[in-house]
Amino acid sequence: MALLPASTARTLLIIVWSGALVGLLARVFWLGEGSAIILTDDLQTLGVPAIGRDDRRRAFDRLRVPMxxxxxxxxxxxxxxxxxxxxxxxxxxxxxxxxxxxxxxAIRLDTGRITPEIESHGALADVFGVYAGIAQRLVPNASVSTQEMEQGHPPIAAFEQYVKGLLATSASAQVQFLTQAVRLAPGFAPSEELYTMVLQPAFSASCAARIT
Known part of the structure; x- marks a missing residue:
């Protein structure tokens, strides 16, 4: 069963871990946020107006539930x-x-109707391909191939560093992760934009500390 037509289907993505967290928390934490970003991007590529990270995060914060x-x-x-x-x-x-x-x-909010569960699996190194498979099955009539969706993402190593940069709680950690992301995938706009946003105040703070 497909999602609603793109013109009416403002869509929220919620992707959560389903297994035991013992020994895996750090690995799972970045992959949880990364999964939502990947599938959001893929659905947007297919014409579905999937809701972005900032709005999704605000909704979780408002209800005080962990993402x-x-x-x-x-x-x-x-x-x-x-x-x-x-x-x-x-x-x-x-x-x-x-x-x-x-x-x-997928769950329709007006009727409560739930689509049958779909599944995709593969190597972690092929995470973009795994989620492209999910996106294509959610929107089966789309003209974009899974290969085209995969090509829209940066190398997995760079993406991991970018997501860790998003999730880092200190400016120094953000700079460290985002520096690696930019190095591994020059031209990946989200990493470069976030890197610039984080680096500017961090640099100013460093200069101020040296002056005082």
Missing amino acids: IASLSHATVIRLGQIVGAVQVVVGTFELKGDELTVRAR
């Missing part, structure tokens, strides 16, 4: 309502070794 937590059906619906979504795509991901499995389904 990696498993959520109740009622919470999912409330998050969608906060951002004005027509539907919510709820997904889970799981790692067994380096094998990534993703499952997802």
Whole structure:
């Protein structure tokens, strides 16, 4: 079952970890946020107006729920309502070794209708291909191929550093991660833009500290 037509389907993505976290928290933490970013980008490429990270984060903050937590059906619906979504795509991901499995389904907020669950799996190194498979099955009539979606992403190593930069809680850590992201994928606009935003105040603070 496909998502709504792009013109009416303002869509919220919620991707959470479904397995045990023992020994995997750091790895899972970046991949949870990265998964939502990848699938959001892929759905936008397919013409679905998927809601971006800033609005998604504000909705989670408003309800005071962690962005990696498993959520109740009622919470999912409330998050969608906060951002004005027509539907919510709820997904889970799981790692067994380096094998990534993703499952997802869409929920219509006006009717509560839930699509059948779909699944995609592959090597973690092929994370973009795994999520492209999910996106294409959610929007099966789209003319964009999985290969074209994959080509829209940077190398996985650069993407990981970019997401870690997004999630870092200090400016110094952000600069460290984003420096690596820019080095690994020159021209990847999100990394370069965030790097510039973070580096400017960090540099000013460093100069001020040296002066005083």
